[in-house]
Amino acid sequence: MNRFSEFMLPPQKSTLAEHTDALFNFVNVTSIILLAGITFAIIFFAWKYRRRSENDVTPVITHNNKLEITWSVIPLILVMIVFGWGLNGYMNLTTPPADAYEIRVVGKSWLWEFHYETGHVSVNELHIPVNRPVKLIMSSDDVLHSFYIPDFRVKMDVLPNRYTSLWFEATEIGESVIFCTEYCGTAHSNMLARTYVHSAEDFITWLETAGSADDDLPPAELGEQLVVRNACNTCHSSDGARLVGPTFQGLWMAEREMQDGEVITADENYIRESILEPNAKITAGYQPVMPSYAGTLNDRQIDAIIEYIKTLSN
Amino acid sequence: MATNEATSNVKRIQVRRFKPEEYPEKHYLNEEKGIWAWMTTVDHKKIGLMYLASITFFFFVAGVLAILLRTELLTPARSFMDADVYNQVFTLHGAIMIFFFLIPSVPAALGNFVLPLQLGAKDVAFPRLNLASYYIYVIGALFTLFAIFTGGVDTGWTFYTPYSATTGGNVMAMTFGVFILGFSSILTGLNFIVTIHKMRSPGITWNRLPLNLWGLYATSLIQILATPVLAITLLLLTMERLLGIGIFDPALGGDPVLYQHFFWFYSHPAVYIMIVPGFGIISEVISTFSRKVIFGYWAIALSSLAIAFIGFLVWGHHMFTAGQSSLANMVFSFLTFLVGIPTGIKIFNWLATMYRGSIDLKTPMLYALVFLFLFTIGGFTGIMLGALSVDIHLHDTYYVVAHFHYVMMGGMVMAFFAGLHYWWPKMFGKMYSEFWARIACAILFVGFNMTFLPQFVMGAQGMPRRYFNYIDQFQSFHVFSTIGAYVMSVAFLIMAGYLLHSLLKGKRAPSNPWGSRALEWQAASPPPLHNFHHVPVIINGPYDYHKPMSEFQLGIAASHNGHHHHGDEAVKVEKSEKEQA
Ligand code: HEM
Ligand SMILES: [Cu+2]
Ligand SMILES: [Cu+2]
Numbered sequence: 097m098n099r100f101s102e103f104m105l106p107p108q109k110s111t112l113a114e115h116t117d118a119l120f121n122f123v124n125v126t127s128i129i130l131l132a133g134i135t136f137a138i139i140f141f142a143w144k145y146r147r148r149s150e151n152d153v154t155p156v157i158t159h160n161n162k163l164e165i166t167w168s169v170i171p172l173i174l175v176m177i178v179f180g181w182g183l184n185g186y187m188n189l190t191t192p193p194a195d196a197y198e199i200r201v202v203g204k205s206w207l208w209e210f211h212y213e214t215g216h217v218s219v220n221e222l223h224i225p226v227n228r229p230v231k232l233i234m235s236s237d238d239v240l241h242s243f244y245i246p247d248f249r250v251k252m253d254v255l256p257n258r259y260t261s262l263w264f265e266a267t268e269i270g271e272s273v274i275f276c277t278e279y280c281g282t283a284h285s286n287m288l289a290r291t292y293v294h295s296a297e298d299f300i301t302w303l304e305t306a307g308s309a310d311d312d313l314p315p316a317e318l319g320e321q322l323v324v325r326n327a328c329n330t331c332h333s334s335d336g337a338r339l340v341g342p343t344f345q346g347l348w349m350a351e352r353e354m355q356d357g358e359v360i361t362a363d364e365n366y367i368r369e370s371i372l373e374p375n376a377k378i379t380a381g382y383q384p385v386m387p388s389y390a391g392t393l394n395d396r397q398i399d400a401i402i403e404y405i406k407t408l409s410n
Numbered sequence: 411m412a413t414n415e416a417t418s419n420v421k422r423i424q425v426r427r428f429k430p431e432e433y434p435e436k437h438y439l440n441e442e443k444g445i446w447a448w449m450t451t452v453d454h455k456k457i458g459l460m461y462l463a464s465i466t467f468f469f470f471v472a473g474v475l476a477i478l479l480r481t482e483l484l485t486p487a488r489s490f491m492d493a494d495v496y497n498q499v500f501t502l503h504g505a506i507m508i509f510f511f512l513i514p515s516v517p518a519a520l521g522n523f524v525l526p527l528q529l530g531a532k533d534v535a536f537p538r539l540n541l542a543s544y545y546i547y548v549i550g551a552l553f554t555l556f557a558i559f560t561g562g563v564d565t566g567w568t569f570y571t572p573y574s575a576t577t578g579g580n581v582m583a584m585t586f587g588v589f590i591l592g593f594s595s596i597l598t599g600l601n602f603i604v605t606i607h608k609m610r611s612p613g614i615t616w617n618r619l620p621l622n623l624w625g626l627y628a629t630s631l632i633q634i635l636a637t638p639v640l641a642i643t644l645l646l647l648t649m650e651r652l653l654g655i656g657i658f659d660p661a662l663g664g665d666p667v668l669y670q671h672f673f674w675f676y677s678h679p680a681v682y683i684m685i686v687p688g689f690g691i692i693s694e695v696i697s698t699f700s701r702k703v704i705f706g707y708w709a710i711a712l713s714s715l716a717i718a719f720i721g722f723l724v725w726g727h728h729m730f731t732a733g734q735s736s737l738a739n740m741v742f743s744f745l746t747f748l749v750g751i752p753t754g755i756k757i758f759n760w761l762a763t764m765y766r767g768s769i770d771l772k773t774p775m776l777y778a779l780v781f782l783f784l785f786t787i788g789g790f791t792g793i794m795l796g797a798l799s800v801d802i803h804l805h806d807t808y809y810v811v812a813h814f815h816y817v818m819m820g821g822m823v824m825a826f827f828a829g830l831h832y833w834w835p836k837m838f839g840k841m842y843s844e845f846w847a848r849i850a851c852a853i854l855f856v857g858f859n860m861t862f863l864p865q866f867v868m869g870a871q872g873m874p875r876r877y878f879n880y881i882d883q884f885q886s887f888h889v890f891s892t893i894g895a896y897v898m899s900v901a902f903l904i905m906a907g908y909l910l911h912s913l914l915k916g917k918r919a920p921s922n923p924w925g926s927r928a929l930e931w932q933a934a935s936p937p938p939l940h941n942f943h944h945v946p947v948i949i950n951g952p953y954d955y956h957k958p959m960s961e962f963q964l965g966i967a968a969s970h971n972g973h974h975h976h977g978d979e980a981v982k983v984e985k986s987e988k989e990q991a
Contacts, residue, residue: 104870116799118871127790134757134786141764142771147701150925154702156956160762164709167758168751175747178797183740184801185817238574240666242731243808246872249803253732255667256572257660260733264437273881277806277874279566280573282493285877300718335454383578 101122102141109272109293110248111265115185117249123178189250192263196231199224203234203241204252204387206283207327208274216306217392219326220275220289223306224266225299231263242278245291253278264291266394281385282340286330319404321396334408341386342379345408353380367402423612424967425947430921430934432549437839437936452537453939457544458523459837465511465519466549472506473902475499480861480895483888487879496878497564504567509588510551512822513680516687517633518598520542520829521626523837525602527930527937528620530611530946533603539597546594553587556580566876568677571658571669575650580650585644592637592644595683599633602626611929612946612966620928620952621704624711625690628718632679632686636722640676643669653787667732674725682721684783684818686714688825689756692778695828695955696760698926699775700767713752720749730801739798746796753789757782772924773847777828780855784820788813791866799845806876809869812862820858827851834909835923840916847906854901860894882930927962928952943987 101121108114199222200211210218226231234243236256243262244251252262266272276287294302313321321346323329331341350362355378360366369376371393374386393401438455448456478499482489491499522540526533534540557563561579574581606627619627647669656662658669689710697704706711720888726734726742760782769775791813795801804810826911835841862885869875873884880888922931929952933942944965950957 100597104867105873112799116803119797120794120800120803123790123794123800131783131786134761135783137761138764138782141761141767141777142769145700145764145767145769147768147770152701154767154955156703157705157762157766158703159706159709163758163762164706168713171754175750175796178793179747181742182743182797182799182801185734186739186743186802189799216728239576240570244806244872244874246803249799251802251805255660256666256731256734266609273872275872275874279563279570281577282497283701284497284723285493285874285879308665309546354494370471393825396643 102282108247108249108267109268110250111267111269112185112188113247113249115188119178119181119185122181126174150398189263192231192261193229196263197225198231198233201232201234201243201254203236203239203243203276203287205238205280206276206330207285207387208243208276208287208289209392212303212306214303214306216303218306219392222289222291222323223299223302224291224293225296226266226269226293228296229263229265231261233259233261235259239280240278241276241280241287244275245272246275247272247291251277266291267348269293269295283330293294315400315403316407317404318397319400319402322393322401323404326389326393328401341382344405348406348409354378355380364402367405368398371398371401423491425964426967427963428942428944428965429963430932431943432528432794432921432934433918434934434936434938435840436938437934438939439838439936450541452533452541454522454526454533454537455837455937455941457540457672458519458857459522460544461514461522461547462837464551465515468506468551472503472511473899474549475503475506477895477899479503480892482878483880484892486885491877492871494564497876498562500556500562500876501556501566504897505554505563505584505588507818508567508680508684509591511552512684512818514547514598515594515826516691516822516829517602517626517629517683517788518547518594520826520833521602521687522598524833525605525626526609527607527613527714527836527933527941528623528952529609530929531605531609532940532941532942534599534601535608540601543594543601544557546590546597550587550589550594553583553590557583565846568673569644569647570673571647571650571664571666572660574647575659581981582648585647589641589644589648592641595633596637599630599637602630603634606630611946611948615801617707618951619711620690620713621693621707621710622687622690623700624714625687625693628714629683629686631715632683632718632721636676636679636683639672640680640719641670643676646672650710667729667734670729670732670887671725674728675722677726678728679718679721681814682717684822685825686717688781688822689714691740691825691829691832692760692781694926694928695774695778695832696763697955698832698924698928699770699772699778700748700764701925701955702763702953703951703955704759705762705765707756707951707953709755710759713755716752718744718975720752724749727796727801730798731805743796743798747793747824750789750796754868755790755835757786770924772831773842773851774828774832774842774924776848776851777824777831780851781821781824781828784816784824786819788816791816804869806874807869808865808873808875812865812869815862820862821926832924833930834912835919836930836933836935836937838913838916839919840912841919841923842912842916843908846904850901851929854898857894857897857899857901860897861891862894864888864890864894925959927955927957927959929962932963 101117105117108117202209208220210222234254236254238256241254242251243254248264250262250264252260270293272291274289274291276284331339333339333343334345336343336345347362352360352362354360370403372388372390374388375384378384418445424806438453439586482496557580563579563581563584564577565581569585604610606623646657648660650657654662656664658664658666660666693704693710724742724746726738727746730739795804795813831847868887873880919935921935929946947964947966950961
């Protein structure tokens with residue numbers, strides 16, 4: 097039983113996972129027993145009552161009310177158990193404790209942003225403390241997304257015009273994957289993020305140093321890291337390959353043609369504007385899908401990215 | 411005088427036995443000739459075949475797309491197509507399979523062919539409207555093809571807003587195609603309802619209506635009640651995209667969740683359009699090949715209607731994570747479980763029909779048994795998804811993909827194949843190779859489970875659906891699933907082979923190769939243009955296997971008088987003469 101459940105389901109890493117899994121197992125076991133019974137009946141009847149001659153006479157059995165009632169009521173009882181059990185788990189899943197630690201989540205095509213109380217923003221990395229309820233308050237900047245952490249058994253759609261929320265309490269230090277489960281276009285399946293579960297102390301240290309940890313890196317190196325951390329590299333390559341967006345290689349000081357025919361030299365101002373207001377000028381041949389990083393990246397970080405792009409000349 | 415009045419609703423008619431003509435020289439396939447005769451025909455049988463040809467074409471196209479999808483999924487990231495292409499391919503696969511294959515498969519193709527035959531009628535109530543439905547279907551299909559070649563569509567068959575309102579490609583032509591198609595579906599439903607009410611032969615009372623017709627009746631009700639909602643939804647979507655009126659797009663002040671309500675208000679009932687007619691076929695096939703009275707006639711007939719009715723009230727179970735209130739989720743979850751009960755009742759009644767029968771495992775019966783097994787799995791996993799807390803985990807993962815393939819392909823498509831093999835001799839007057847048909851069925855069964863069983867595991871482990879790329883952990887499941895898809899395509903090739911062979915060189919079929927008591931088997935194979943040379947008179951139920959065949963071959967003695975008798979009238983039968991040779 098345990099082996100079966102471990103094979104079928106991801107590891108249980110939140111307080112609510114066990115409840116969900118128990119119901120999952122209950123439905124599976126009951127179904128398999130009933131399915132085995134039905135399959136046995138099919139095979140047994142097909143063999144036992146196989147046609148022996150063209151003149152076989154079969155009995156006239158038109159109906160049997162007792163049987164009809166039996167096989168309506170027993171399934172009814174079973175499904176009502178499943179209903180109550182599922183509802184119970186669901187109420188827990190949707191009722192966060194009052195003292196839950198809050199984190200703002202913003203879904204953009206195709207990355208996840210996490211805003212912490214300190215003002216720090218991390219992209220595609222959710223850092224949380226262990227053994228403490230965490231509540232995510234989520235919204236989308238564009239189309240629908242859905243926030244899903246299989247290890248925690250939680251999922252909630254992320255909508256552009258309203259806040260939705262979700263809560264969990266992680267029980268283990270470690271990492272878990274986050275998926276987007278509402279189809280959102282080209283890179284939907286690359287809209288991955290990771291949860292990092294820290295001990296309470298480590299989490300506090302992380303929060304305090306997160307913004308400043310990069311201070312002593314040389315700008316170009318910092319820029320390289322930021323490009324990865326902010327998921328620029330899901331859309332921009334550094335080796336000339338064309339992804340959703342144009343490559344960074346050879347971008348610096350190149351003549352860029354815009355959709356409206358204007359030609360612009362890719363200098364500091366152009367790159368800065370491209371990052372903060374990507375839809376102000378659209379590069380010819382591309383879709384206006386880049387999310388804005390205003391509020392996510394500060395000036396110093398943008399400078400670092402520009403420094404990095406400068407190093408990628410042809 | 412007064413007493414005379416009172417008894418006058420019992421009609422006395424003279425009947426005699428008409429044995430169906432064997433191997434007729436003239437029949438509906440050769441009475442009129444030429445392409446023009448086909449294109450302008452109002453014969454329900456030919457229209458049925460035209461639908462059959464069209465859905466076969468679409469099944470082939472969408473099947474090829476499925477193979478492309480599965481092949482791409484052999485490796486994470488890109489194997490041979492880009493993410494954008496993949497997204498278009500899965501959208502087309504889903505949309506074509508659902509709107510152009512599955513919804514018309516049983517009602518419009520098989521249903522058109524057998525419905526009047528099972529009623530003993532010459533045709534449906536509105537034959538011209540029937541032809542019009544077909545052309546509307548074709549026009550809808552052309553729009554879709556146009557959409558594919560002018561930019562494609564990458565929204566998924568659900569067209570969720572705001573993505574569908576903002577993405578590139580030709581979403582408009584596609585939704586317009588589906589919009590037009592809806593009218594075809596509505597008109598067919600209307601036609602069937604009127605036909606069943608008005609054109610039953612003398613003696614076909616409601617409790618002698620073949621269960622296949624109960625299935626089609628319930629389906630038609632859903633078609634005419636639910637499809638308009640889809641039409642309205644797609645129209646609103648068009649207004650939003652073309653005129654910029656904010657309905658669903660939050661950027662314009664609309665509400666995307668509203669779209670989901672509208673969409674599923676149609677599409678959940680639509681999943682019953684995709685399964686209830688299958689139930690009808692299974693009832694016919696199981697009873698025929700068990701040579702036994704169907705068990706629980708009313709339980710099966712009424713559960714179809716119950717499913718059709720409750721099916722309207724459960725759309726919200728597609729939206730448990732969409733941000734609707736907990737109360738709404740609770741109610742929708744509760745109602746969802748209620749649909750499970752009539753479905754279970756059917757399964758048990760079919761099993762009870764087999765009990766002490768005389769079972770012949772011919773191909774249609776094999777498919778019916780495959781249906782029972784696969785559809786049961788589809789049903790149980792539906793219960794799993796109805797459970798709120800578990801659905802939060804499983805929603806939009808491959809678990810759902812596996813579930814709906816078990817229901818739609820394992821259920822409806824297997825029922826369709828059961829029906830196709832069952833009525834094939836009636837349609838074309840030819841037999842197919844029983845040997846190859848059974849082999850194909852067995853391969854299909856194995857391939858199907860190989861393809862979709864691993865998807866339950868993958869999904870439960872967290873693999874989301876509509877994913878072009880995936881994390882390495884899932885690769886072995888994907889590879890296995892893809893191999894299963896290749897196995898299935900072998901089965902389809904074999905099927906195409908023996909069916910073509912049957913058409914060209916098949917042995918001629920007798921009028922009633924399965925020894926069925928149902929009315930359509932008392933007509934010649936293939937039937938004459940007007941189905942019966944006499945007005946059939948029914949004194950027994952279609953499943954009364956304990957009565958001699960001669961009692962099922964009665965017709966009004968005088969030739970060609972008033973074809974349209976009302977079924978509800980009691981019929982007093984006086985057998986005349988002896989029997990007709
Ligand atoms: C009668 C048969 C079938 C029907 C009605 C059907 C229907 C569907 C539908 C509605 C979708 C969802 C599309 C969407 O999410 O927008 C889908 C997806 C899919 N189907 Fe089928 N299908 C059928 C047969 C098959 C077969 C035979 C295969 C494989 C060999 C297959 C493989 C797939 C795959 C790989 C997906 C994409 C899953 C995803 O990425 O979300 N289907 N199908
Ligand atoms: Cu997504
Ligand atoms: Cu549904």
